[in-house]
Amino acid sequence: MQIYHHFLCPFSKQIAILMSELDIAHIKIEHQFWKPNPEFDSLSMWGERPVMIVEDTVIVGTYPCFEYILAETDNKYLLSSDLITLTRIRQVANWFNKHFYEQVSAHIIHEKLVKIFSTREYIDTSIMRLAHKNLHEHMLKMSAIIDMQGYLAQDDLSYADLVAASHLAVIDYFGDINWSLYPKVKEWYCLIKSRPIFRSNLEGKITGIDPSKNYLKLDF
């Protein structure tokens, strides 16, 4: 299996981490998604990520990729054989990959990464303010859920937590999370971050943009 991947792409990150955690062999092809890439564009209309190649089949998007992996593995670790729990995992994935992305990650990635390397425009502070306001609301909602059940979809770690943590990791690289406001989320994130597979997926550095101070720290 091959996956087009960049450590600052929350979509390919969550699928690559899931495959590593489930011990599914895969090769990562580095994809700097802010650069024009005719090879990638020929596989993914509208530039949607991630793109996985399974033998002759191209699978595009977190939803089809996740469901493919789920169907192919007997390993229920991080997933669930209980349909209601699995439905909850899918809903949290949908929350982060759709709503959190549209309201938070997409803006921050565009303003702080794409603009610097691609459009070369200035950061729009009103968009950043909106993204931070939305981030705050999502973090409060996460705090409440984590406080209640320890993790996002059930009382134990699941793929849902990896999806959420993948988005947070990317925006944390840019230093946009004021962790002191969300101690419950911070505690949960530190637990996930200390997993060797998640940690190895944090590695990477973009020339010109240093990661925030606590990005790589396990305890901060």
Place this chain on the structure above:
Amino acid sequence: MQIYHHFLCPFSKQIAILMSELDIAHIKIEHQFWKPNPEFDSLSMWGERPVMIVEDTVIVGTYPCFEYILAETDNKYLLSSDLITLTRIRQVANWFNKHFYEQVSAHIIHEKLVKIFSTREYIDTSIMRLAHKNLHEHMLKMSAIIDMQGYLAQDDLSYADLVAASHLAVIDYFGDINWSLYPKVKEWYCLIKSRPIFRSNLEGKITGIDPSKNYLKLDF
């Protein structure tokens, strides 16, 4: 099972049609999604549709709803027991529910329905022009696929076709499709529209907005 539903909502439409086709008992609760509805909002953050109620569980969004139904039924009609075909069905669902919606349906529904009943602003012709340009591109892509294999995800009808047809039916209500440009898509759509269950889901009328001339015609 209960589903919040409106015949001009492409999301609840596709799930309601799927349940009818698979003979799954369900009750529709009319949901005029352009009106404030505290009961609905308490179930669905960000107003995402559809919302299904299964015993005590609330399931939000086409992706979790579809996967729940798929897991609960042994009936593989409209679905597939072949993983690669099922993956293709999911990708087409993702195409229409994400990209087609964002580029086409969302704009037309907002300009021609939400604005009239909710915000009371004028239709923005530049947005309508963009939606029509995007619609044209998607219709050409559909034409090519239908020409090649008869249907969108395989050489026979599947849930993927119902998803696509649900979006087209809503924008066809407003008369925004120039069918003469896309004979292959028109032929495919007429076949789907002539199915009794799809047809019964076309029924409905909004006071103040008449359906386009060919909206209810089986052959046009």
